[in-house]
Amino acid sequence: MTGLLASVATLDEMEVVRAGGADIVDLKDPSRGALGAWEPDGLRAAVARWRSWGDGAPALSATIGDQPMDPETVLRAAEAVAATGVPLVKLGLFADGDAAACLAALTPLARRTRLIAVLFADLGVSLELIPAAAEAGFHGVMVDTADKGAGALRRRMADDAISAFVRTARARGLLTGLAGSLAADDIAPLARFEPDYLGFRGALCDGGRTGTLTAARVATVRAALRSPRAAA
Numbered sequence: 280m281t282g283l284l285a286s287v288a289t290l291d292e293m294e295v296v297r298a299g300g301a302d303i304v305d306l307k308d309p310s311r312g313a314l315g316a317w318e319p320d321g322l323r324a325a326v327a328r329w330r331s332w333g334d335g336a337p338a339l340s341a342t343i344g345d346q347p348m349d350p351e352t353v354l355r356a357a358e359a360v361a362a363t364g365v366p367l368v369k370l371g372l373f374a375d376g377d378a379a380a381c382l383a384a385l386t387p388l389a390r391r392t393r394l395i396a397v398l399f400a401d402l403g404v405s406l407e408l409i410p411a412a413a414e415a416g417f418h419g420v421m422v423d424t425a426d427k428g429a430g431a432l433r434r435r436m437a438d439d440a441i442s443a444f445v446r447t448a449r450a451r452g453l454l455t456g457l458a459g460s461l462a463a464d465d466i467a468p469l470a471r472f473e474p475d476y477l478g479f480r481g482a483l484c485d486g487g488r489t490g491t492l493t494a495a496r497v498a499t500v501r502a503a504l505r506s507p508r509a510a511a
């Protein structure tokens with residue numbers, strides 16, 4: 280079954296998505312961009328909360344912020360998040376620099392921390408970055424959207440291309456995730472491609488992705504992931 284990655288902005292939201300059955304609790308500040316980062320103090324508090332959950336807890340990830348594609352800048356930001364104890368670190372590969380050089384620069388960190396590279400459907404997904412991520416020792420790759428006002432994933436990327444992304448990444452042994460303003464009715468068509476995770480923020484909130492995350496919305500998405508055909 281495809282898992283639920285739920286992006287949260289507060290410790291209280293962590294508890295809501297954990298209770299709602301999230302498989303990955305993803306620390307992200309949606310008011311600061313597509314991959315907006317929590318402050319280090321907040322990350323440390325979140326790690327402490329996550330550790331207090333003990334066995335059977337969902338996984339924990341965090342984003343490093345929307346960084347320019349400069350290898351040193353990306354490495355510094357990823358190291359700062361990893362230093363807080365977050366076990367899965369997500370970083371965006373934007374189109375404004377040398378993404379392959381950034382991946383290569385992260386190789387030493389990838390030996391110590393599980394890294395997830397996020398590609399953006401609306402900036403053009405280059406499948407060549409998938410083997411580059413695998414060679415750098417990344418744990419996984421996701422597709423998301425950078426411009427949250429520009430439509431959901433399936434409006435920005437053809438189904439064939441989404442399917443090719445998942446297949447290419449899986450063939451390299453990478454964890455796969457899909458996100459990008461997904462709604463409950465995106466779940467059945469995307470679950471067909473069998474990604475490991477679908478990622479959500481906006482659909483979990485009243486008032487859009489910077490609004491209030493609700494247990495009811497988490498339950499709707501969770502149920503649709505359990506039975507994608509029934510929800511279609």
Ligand SMILES: O=C[C@H](O)COP(=O)(O)O
Nearest residue numbers: 286458459460478480481
């Ligand atoms: O990683 C998943 C994202 O936080 C998805 O956010 P979104 O559903 O608002 O595009």
